[in-house]
Amino acid sequence: MSAIKTIRISPQEMKSTFIKKLMVFDFSAEDAEKCATIFTENSLDGVYSHGVNRFPRFVDYLKRGLVLPKNKPQLKKQMGVIEQWDGAMGAGPLNAFFATNRALELAEENGMGCIALSNTNHWMRGGYYGWQAAKKGYLYIGWTNTTAIMPAWGAQDSKLGNNPLVMGIPYRKEAIVLDMSMSQFSYGAMELASLKNQKLPVTGGYDSDGNLTDDPDAILQSLRTLPVGFWKGSGLSFVLDVMAAILSDGLAVHQVAQKEEEISCSQIFITINPKKLAGYDQKDTAIDEIVKDLKSSMPMDEMSKMRYPGERAVESRKENTEKGIPVLAAVWDDILHL
Amino acid sequence: MSAIKTIRISPQEMKSTFIKKLMVFDFSAEDAEKCATIFTENSLDGVYSHGVNRFPRFVDYLKRGLVLPKNKPQLKKQMGVIEQWDGAMGAGPLNAFFATNRALELAEENGMGCIALSNTNHWMRGGYYGWQAAKKGYLYIGWTNTTAIMPAWGAQDSKLGNNPLVMGIPYRKEAIVLDMSMSQFSYGAMELASLKNQKLPVTGGYDSDGNLTDDPDAILQSLRTLPVGFWKGSGLSFVLDVMAAILSDGLAVHQVAQKEEEISCSQIFITINPKKLAGYDQKDTAIDEIVKDLKSSMPMDEMSKMRYPGERAVESRKENTEKGIPVLAAVWDDILHL
Numbered sequence: 001m002s003a004i005k006t007i008r009i010s011p012q013e014m015k016s017t018f019i020k021k022l023m024v025f026d027f028s029a030e031d032a033e034k035c036a037t038i039f040t041e042n043s044l045d046g047v048y049s050h051g052v053n054r055f056p057r058f059v060d061y062l063k064r065g066l067v068l069p070k071n072k073p074q075l076k077k078q079m080g081v082i083e084q085w086d087g088a089m090g091a092g093p094l095n096a097f098f099a100t101n102r103a104l105e106l107a108e109e110n111g112m113g114c115i116a117l118s119n120t121n122h123w124m125r126g127g128y129y130g131w132q133a134a135k136k137g138y139l140y141i142g143w144t145n146t147t148a149i150m151p152a153w154g155a156q157d158s159k160l161g162n163n164p165l166v167m168g169i170p171y172r173k174e175a176i177v178l179d180m181s182m183s184q185f186s187y188g189a190m191e192l193a194s195l196k197n198q199k200l201p202v203t204g205g206y207d208s209d210g211n212l213t214d215d216p217d218a219i220l221q222s223l224r225t226l227p228v229g230f231w232k233g234s235g236l237s238f239v240l241d242v243m244a245a246i247l248s249d250g251l252a253v254h255q256v257a258q259k260e261e262e263i264s265c266s267q268i269f270i271t272i273n274p275k276k277l278a279g280y281d282q283k284d285t286a287i288d289e290i291v292k293d294l295k296s297s298m299p300m301d302e303m304s305k306m307r308y309p310g311e312r313a314v315e316s317r318k319e320n321t322e323k324g325i326p327v328l329a330a331v332w333d334d335i336l337h338l
Numbered sequence: 339m340s341a342i343k344t345i346r347i348s349p350q351e352m353k354s355t356f357i358k359k360l361m362v363f364d365f366s367a368e369d370a371e372k373c374a375t376i377f378t379e380n381s382l383d384g385v386y387s388h389g390v391n392r393f394p395r396f397v398d399y400l401k402r403g404l405v406l407p408k409n410k411p412q413l414k415k416q417m418g419v420i421e422q423w424d425g426a427m428g429a430g431p432l433n434a435f436f437a438t439n440r441a442l443e444l445a446e447e448n449g450m451g452c453i454a455l456s457n458t459n460h461w462m463r464g465g466y467y468g469w470q471a472a473k474k475g476y477l478y479i480g481w482t483n484t485t486a487i488m489p490a491w492g493a494q495d496s497k498l499g500n501n502p503l504v505m506g507i508p509y510r511k512e513a514i515v516l517d518m519s520m521s522q523f524s525y526g527a528m529e530l531a532s533l534k535n536q537k538l539p540v541t542g543g544y545d546s547d548g549n550l551t552d553d554p555d556a557i558l559q560s561l562r563t564l565p566v567g568f569w570k571g572s573g574l575s576f577v578l579d580v581m582a583a584i585l586s587d588g589l590a591v592h593q594v595a596q597k598e599e600e601i602s603c604s605q606i607f608i609t610i611n612p613k614k615l616a617g618y619d620q621k622d623t624a625i626d627e628i629v630k631d632l633k634s635s636m637p638m639d640e641m642s643k644m645r646y647p648g649e650r651a652v653e654s655r656k657e658n659t660e661k662g663i664p665v666l667a668a669v670w671d672d673i674l675h676l
Contacts, residue, residue, distance in 0.1 A: 076616050077614075077615055077616040079449045079611065079614045079615055080419075080445075080447065080448035080449025080450065080611070081418075081419055081448055081449045081450050082449040082450060082610065082611075082615065084615055084616050107418075109418065110418035110419055110448065111417045111418025111419045111420035111452070112418065112419050112420060112450050112452055112608075114449070114450055114610065116615070139581060139585070141479070151635065151638075152632055152635050152644055154635075154637060154638050154642035154643065154644060155635030155636060155637060155638060155642065155644060156635070156636040156637070156638055157635055157636045159631055159632055159634070159635050160632075165574075167574075167577045167578075167581065169577065169580055169581060169584070176576075176577060176580060178573050178574060178576075178577045180567075180570050180573060180574060184567055184568075184570070201568075202550075202568050203541065206638075210638065210639075212540075227567075228566055228567025228568075228570045228571060229518075229522055229565075229566025229567045229570075229571055230522075230539075230540050230566075232518050232522070232566045232567075232571075233566060233567055233570075235516050235518060235646075235647040236503075236505075236516060236518060238514075238516075238628075238632065238646055238647065239505045239507065239514060239516045239647055240505075241628065242507055242514060242625055242628055243477060243505065243507060245624060245628070246507070246612065246617070246618065246621040246624055246625065247477070247610070247612060247615065249615065249616045249617030249618070252624065252627070252628045252631075253628075253631075254627065254628060254631035255627075270450075270608075272420065272452065272585070273417065273418070273420075274584065274585060276415075276417045277415055277417055277420065277422055277454070277585065277587065278414050278415040278422050278587045279584070279587030280584065280587070283584040286583060286584055286590065287580055287584065289590070289592065289593075290576075290579065290580055290583070290590045290591075290592060293497055293590075293591075293592035294490055294497055294498075294576065296497075297489065297490050297492075297493030297494070297495055297497050298493060298494040298495045299492060299493060299494070300489075300492050300493060300494055300544075300548065301548075304492035304493065305492065306490055306492060306493060308573075308576055309573040309576065309577055
């Protein structure tokens with residue numbers, strides 16, 4: 001089973017490897033370092049699917065000219081605390097990092113900021129930008145649209161994006177960060193379950209006969225994944241797409257789906273500056289009580305552990321900082337040979 | 339089966355009846371009219387659970403002094419485009435209507451506005467405020483916390499609110515409005531299914547033995563309802579509560595749950611003024627294409643109809659304006675005798 005042999009790579013080694021591989025392209029040293037940092041920190045936080053495991057595909061898109069490393073976002077229009085930017089098909093993580101920082105600048109002065117970014121590329125892990133804002137003391141609400149990957153409720157063919165929604169809140173020295181895509185399971189999660197010969201923990205889609213199923217292979221066959229909450233996540237995905245596309249004056253899911261790959265997405269970054277609000281000096285104590293209440297829940301079984309969104313990222317970061325980041329040996333080998 | 343006999347009441351008669359019943363309390367004529375309008379329009383749009391069917395409980399709360407009809411929201415703090423208001427335990431619909439309008443004023447000048455409202459009461463149908471903003475040409479994102487009504491993922495006892503999230507977008511002469519609570523089914527929906535001896539259309543919770551079930555009676559017995567998307571809606575509910583409580587400096591779900599009824603909630607109203615943004619003059623055409631793509635889905639079966647969020651409200655409004663608002667005869671009789 002060498003294909004699933006896992007090795008541990010130190011964050012330093014991972015980051016320097018990423019930088020080396022990115023500098024082959026037209027990135028500035030600063031941009032290569034920032035991009036490598038984002039991929040490494042996503043991996044440190046345990047989101048390997050949008051960290052180290054995704055790096056080869058990112059490089060592939062660079063090679064194919066789908067992501068343009070020299071391009072920088074351009075301001076299209078400003079209206080009060082809202083700015084529309086054109087991502088110019090630059091690197092998604094760099095564009096999103098920039099947009100988050102710009103939204104923070106707007107919020108610092110005005111209480112809120114909103115960047116609507118068109119023509120950008122996959123931001124990898126959306127939660128990164130929630131953490132970015134929250135660790136600086138701001139609240140964050142952001143989302144992206146994606147390519148069509150999921151049938152609307154009542155449909156057989158995929159017209160909706162999984163359009164991840166991210167919300168971040170500063171909490172003590174860390175943050176509460178929700179990073180929630182609108183599909184119940186990603187294709188990656190279903191492929192992993194299939195590889196391990198496991199059922200999904202809950203119903204994840206329809207089989208080819210139209211029956212709800214927890215069999216990942218049946219769903220990988222039918223491509224009929226389920227939105228979270230059936231009709232509810234279907235509606236939320238739709239609305240997130242419409243808002244992202246019209247606020248950014250960018251492409252909607254059905255247009256991204258016409259592209260050869262998932263490129264030229266539309267994204268929203270909303271920041272809130274809570275620092276001067278009434279009661280905010282006591283917010284950590286207030287959140288402590290909310291967390292305490294959650295954790296006082298009667299667990300469903302011995303395996304159940306009540307966690308708030310983002311808590312697991314902190315645990316992973318601690319473990320992976322100490323022990324190194326777990327990577328499939330085959331994936332790391334691929335990266336070394338990119 | 340006289341208990342489920344339905345009659346049709348004209349919107350004019352419904353509204354004037356509500357006004358008469360409200361004027362018994364200390365409402366101004368203007369406030370009684372506004373409150374009656376909201377209850378009537380919610381019913382017109384087909385959301386009877388938070389329109390006519392809920393009116394008796396609203397009156398009960400007035401009688402018991404849980405909702406204070408004379409009280410008006412008070413500004414607590416302003417920071418740029420954010421304002422914190424104290425709802426002063428006034429009528430939830432009036433407070434929410436006010437907060438939405440105030441957020442629109444802020445957005446008109448500054449691109450965005452955010453009202454964080456503490457110490458308010460049930461806003462009835464959250465979608466109302468999404469429509470309110472969207473029909474004036476603004477985008478809207480808002481939510482409320484509630485009392486504890488749903489177990490967190492992995493828990494047996496209810497610690498989470500269903501914390502409805504509302505998003506509104508102007509579209510042609512109407513709007514796209516999502517109004518989504520974080521529980522898969524409301525208790526009202528389960529009670530209705532039980533009354534009709536029907537199963538739920540999908541899994542809605544756990545029975546008392548800890549098995550997932552679509553049997554409404556089993557869930558009404560166990561009180562173990564499911565969050566939308568299992569762990570995902572559980573996390574979203576949690577984060578919405580934390581944001582609402584800390585931004586408004588108001589109560590969190592666990593504190594509302596200590597009250598004798600669901601009162602003193604915390605709510606967020608975010609508005610976005612898109613009117614001067616690049617491309618916005620073409621947005622209806624862009625949305626037409628998104629809607630067209632959705633509706634071109636291959637349906638799951640002959641019964642499936644692809645609708646966007648809010649589409650059904652327009653259909654109901656049209657039908658109920660023409661034919662009158664359908665009301666259970668017993669409910670209307672109750673209201674006449676309040």
